[in-house]
Amino acid sequence: MMRYFWFIFYAISTYCSAVNLPDMGTSANTVFSLSEESQMGRTFFRQLRNKVHVIEDPEVNNYINSLGQRLASFSQQPTQSFQFFVIEEKSINAFAVPGGMIAIHSGLILHSRNESELASVIAHEIAHVTQRHVARTAEGSQPFSLVKMAILIAAIAVSGQNPALAEAALTSVIAGSIQMQLNFTLEHEKEADRIGMQTLAEAGYDPRGMSSFFERLRPQEQIQNNNIPSFLRTHPVNEERIAEAQDRAEEYVTKWQMDSPAYHLAKAKLWVLTEKEVGQLLKKLQSMLKEGRYRDERAVHYALALSLLQKRKLFEAEQQINWLVENDVDRVVYHSLKAQLAWLQEQRSAALQVYEQALQIYPNDALLSLEYADKLLQQNLGLEAKSLLLKLEKTGHPQYYHLLATAYQKTGELPESDLALAEHFYWSGQLELAIVQLEIARQRENLPPPLLSRIEARYQELQAEYQSDQD
Secondary structure (H helix, E strand, C coil), X not given: CHHHHHHHHHHHHCCCCCCCCCCCCHHHXXXXXXXXXXXXXXXXXXXXXXXXXXXXXXXXXXXXHHXXXXXXXXXXXXXXXXXXXXXXXXXXXXXXXXXXXXXXXXXXXXXXXXHHXXXXXXXXXXXXXXXXXXXXXXXXXXXXXXXXXXXXXXHHHCCCCCHHHHHHHHHHHCCCCCCXXXXXXXXXXXXXXXXXXXHHHHCCCCCHHHHHHHHHHHHHHHCXXXXXXXXXXXXXXXXXXXXXXXHHHCCCCCCCCCCCHHHHHHHHHHHHHHCCCHHHHXXXXXXXXXXXXXXXXXXXXXXXXXXXXXCCCHHHHHHHHHHHHHHCCCCHHHHHHHHHHHHHCCCHXXXXXXXXXXXXXXXXXXXXXXXXXXXXXXXXXXXXXXXXXXXXXXXXXXXXXXXXXXXXXXXXXXXXXXXXXXXXXXXXXXXXXXXXXXXXXXXXXXXXXXHHHHHHHHHHHHHHHHHHHHC
């Protein structure tokens, strides 16, 4: 069954049979319009968030989106909207969904040896979106709804974690009704490699990252199927494909940029976020530092500082933070570390002051703002937290809306709190709870007409989406 899931997912997300770039004209639009693909992507993301752990850390999100957006700006469709996100999953994989949603497994980032390897996979997935492969692959198949397509893709995406759930979704959605004309061939992946490598090189990354990534994964294809990296199930590799990637990379002679510090720091943060045994991680990091086994020394110190703060070893954490401040340039994350340290040392006023001063240097930074808002709320400073949060761009992250709902509650603005909490539930994939929260908001007395109108409009919108899910 596992092989079948990945075959279907590969088929949905892969290229059409033409080796040359397909015409992106009206043909694909007869299946899904661009707006419909965007709707499918949003529905998929909501479904996925309800089934797996999407990492919401602002630092990791900022890095992966900065990398992805840089690559996308050099793609075949630079005006296409994209959203990149990280799933906590040890397997080495990434996948693209219509509407510009690209998921990267944490295992892929942690197993990448350099930024170009990571960028090569993301560039490959960007090509799947810009060439609108789902729409083109679906041509000639029996019609089925955007919601059902999104649910299908989300089910397949999590099949490794919950096969029974995925099987139930597949049974109910496809049930013998999908008649897609699929070409499960290596030629499609070769095309993705070619387009992705062009994007990779034009964005300033080393195109050899693609072939080096393939070379490291290739020997694992000889292992029994259950242990094959997920990336290989959906992106099969052979010697010919590796050789072609190597030859193609040599055609590019531009000087490539070095790994960015943000890559190493985000990778270190992700390691700490996904490691369950913090004590063992500390030993590994200390050993790496002692033996000089690292690609970026500051990343090891950063991971140590984060881990030591988790274990409340504050004196040792302060030593690591001091090293970072003294040996590197000023960075947002170091201000965050200093504020966290002061907070754990029961120096609450000092911690709030660190956040305040840091936000003067980095105004509206998501990492600092969300941490600061959380600390303000713990001090019952709801008005200050609300003011801070309303300055941020609303990105659809559940944590943001949860903090905003709490801030409104503390300032006595209960209908606004209901609205924010409904958004928290919605973006967490809990549509029914979001509707219930809006029903509570609708029943509040003496609602100002503009606010009542906002609540009613959102209620009707989510009701329609719920009904669409049931059809």
